Amino acid sequence: MSIFKWLNKFKRRRPPLRVPDTASSQAESTVISGSVEETLASVNRVLGNNDDLGIRRFHVFGTYPAAMFYYSTMTDQVMINADILKPFMYTPPHLEGKSIERSRLKETLMNDSLFHSEVTTEGRFDKLISAVLRGNTVVIVEGLTEAFIIGTRHIEQRAVDQPATEQVIRGPREGFIEMIDTNIGLLRYRLQTADLRIHTMEIGRRTQSKVAICYMDGITNPDLVEEVKRRLSIIEIDAILDSGYLEQFIEDNHLSPFPQVQYTERPDKVAANLLEGRVAIMVDGSPLALVVPTVFSQFYQTVEDYTERFLLMSAIRLARLVALVFSLVFPSLYVAIISFNPELIPTEFAVAVAGGRAGVPFPAIIEVLVIEISMEVLREATIRLPQQVGGALSIVGVLVVGQAAVAAGFASPITVVAIALTTIGSFATPAYNAALALRLLRFPLIVLAGIFGLYGVMIGLILIANHLLSLKSFGVPYMSPLVPGNFEGMKDLVVRGPLWWMNKRPTFLHPSDPTRISDKTLEQLKQPPVNVLDPLKFKESKE
Template identity: 60%
Template sequence: MQRTNTTNTPFPPSQQLERLGTRKVTQHNQLTLNVLRSMFDKNDDLTTRTIDILGHYEVTVLYLSNFVNNERVNQDILKPLMETNNSNLFVKRGQVVQFLLKQVLNFGEAYAESMLTKLAEALFRGNTVILVESLNEAIVVSTRSVDHRTPSQPETEQAIRGARDGFIESIGVNMSLIRYRLQTPDLRMESMEIGRLTKTKIAVCYIEGIADPDVVKRVRERLNKIDIDSVLDAGTLEQYIEDNHWSPFPQLQNTERPDKSCAAMLEGRVVILTDGTPFALIAPTTFVQFYQVIDDYSERWVMGTLVRAVRLVSLIFSLVLPSLYVAVISFNPELIPTKFAVAVASGRAGVPFPAVIEVLVMEVSMEVLREATLRLPQQVGGALSIVGVLVVGQAAVSAGFVSPITVVVVALTTIGSFATPAYNAAIALRILRFLLILLAGTFGLYGIVVGLILILNHMLALRSFGVPFWSPYAPFKAEGMKDAPIRAPLWTMYLRPKEMSPENDRRVSEETVQYAKSPPKRQRRSLQRGPRRGG
């Protein structure tokens, strides 16, 4: 059965836009109006207003009332156009458009356009179109206005001494937050549109003279090859431009923090902003970035190194501890000290399941609890996490379903995963944790070793826009080790990461390094004694 079209037009608006091709504005406003109105057939927010200017020229103003700043349209477009009738100016018909652009309209972004497709796309983007009778060109004025929240502290990346502002859904505000911190003419923000239906604005940000041109070229080429209907989130772009789609590890880092994005660009990386989402993508990405936070550089190097070491230990705990417990309990109990082995055996007395089943059940329960806590309202989520940990854990131990030592191991593992700053990297470690538990329950310590070798081999083969994912560990970069397992003093990290292949690799001058190495000794102020009393 042939499908009938219930609209008044023979083709959908998108096909009409394609069929316009290179058609231009006609000299009769009514014909142009009919074409534009046919694309907004069932949209009640299309507003048209016809007025006279300069005494005898007729113009028609079109805009989407729910997508523009109506106050600016009234005050800066309609009112100035009507006030031209009170002047005694004479303007030739062929010069009306230029007269309006140069002397009447108070907008920074206003231009003449003669293509019908461009006028229709301008209306879809929230601009205002001004048609002049008997002329083959119209005026497009940027009047788009979208309500958005003000920048606030990022919820997913807390900082103690860092900045308190974060990205929001408006790409214009996000670009201004970056420019506020990088006030240099070398900052580049290349804009493009992706999405046949959404026309989502994308901005590729980098610092010319620092970022590797090959990396910038790769990012630009991969984005240009994306041809999809919609881009509603930065995660959509991430899944199309990453190197390995089957890897559990993310090859792009996402962040809500403008200061973190600027720090990445100062290292030679590229930041991708997406309109409609508060998350920016950072490329290329290495594994060490997933346990680095902005507070590491705000504190002195001793404290920064200590906190980073705690974070690394927590990361290892979250990956290896459950599988190590299963392997030792099931295959190598002789490795446990005698007194501790007696305590473990008494705790496991009466438990009907082997250690691997215990750990898997508790890990799955914690994952369910974690997901429920995230999806519930904030007022209820905290209470659920407390109830789940205390009540469910204690009930499971009392019922003899699991042993107390298993609850302790799973609790330490969960806390260690919470200490991982990057949420997507923590998810990857959680997936691999289950794999190691299964290998440990089947082959013991040999299974853990084989599993870790497979994970390490995968990470060594992984690339992010041509940059090794495991750098600076492999290939080994001595300069990069100053900011990988430790956080060396800032004045010792005077070179940018070698793996980024920056054009300008020095970020601290030689004079500053020498001054920091040997600061001048404080000069004692000489104290001159005054005359003695009565002397």
């Protein structure tokens, strides 16, 4: 060890990297002087050379020089003209003919002149610059050391529409959009309670993106809320352009293919998770909200599991689990059985398989890998192509390529069928990021199956299971409530039990209020139904 210490002395030490100053960081933190000309000079120095920067000079009540500055591309011009210029320039009717001294000017403007709900005063210059960058309008008046910040933000946005990635048959049809204020409004519409808490912060040195942390006071564990705030507060990056940026910073294991943070664009799904004791994170500019902590069972559950009756949705959930298993192990099982254990195939079926593979010049592992890679390329091309063309490519492309590969002797029919079932199974997984992880792990399983047969498949599955058992999301074991076992949680694991069975919130979240359904409701459900329209009762009354 002494030799390494001696060599370290001769290492060339690099100087620390210096982050260049941005226009926002150049804004002085001092208070404004009260001079309109000096303040405008500072504004031009920081925000200058922008054609959409509007500066308008005028006189307050026809006496005091003033100016306002704003970005014309982010503000409502009608609001500026009607709600700012007119109140500032015209004296209120009840004060006409009276002298308004400078000492009473700020109070008069705030209490008698301005009729706008979003008006604050600020004396720090950097706060004024930040307000303008967010789409607000700043008004400075000669002699006042505090400026007026007026909310005039108006940015074109798309309408609230049906979520594109989470379609349902029975359930709400509204989804999040890019504007965070609209998303918070959709969430408050779902949770009309005073317990909903929303804390905001700004992340990103250059973008200053607004991030909202949402949770239910009295339900969510306070330690979880503090940990989410801590992980977000240590992020220092140039830009947060989407919630996916935050996901990569706050997850526990950065090298795992499995997602440890769930994302959704459905307000009802976020509301349901908040009521269980989770925390939601929303980013301005992203239509996808993050939900933490996350367990593996969430990725094969859908909103319809709870809006429909439990018997039907339990059967569909089981079919979804079968599709999930198919998408992971079916190709590797096929390779292992064809290459090493053909005696496991029934005799009649083995003859058909042998006849189909008679003219194929490649071993099973090469054949499956080539077809799998071709399917992944077709899938990616379908996603990236325009919507009008993508649907035709996904169907026609697969049919044409599969039939041509079989006719040319490049692949056997049974291989094409196996890969098709695998692809359909991956499409049946509701969460795209979880399906992507299973698609990625499919390839090492195929390689292990081609080398070691069924032993390789079992080794791969054991490694995957061991990795899943080691994962945690904000301290919650990833395989909860299966491992560690919890009877209450297992009511909603493989099958979906009746709603009155799940009267407790998930214990692995350690909520402050564990009760979801009151005991009074459960007692009433145990009573026999009242047959108010029983035909026999009406017949007896008539007789």
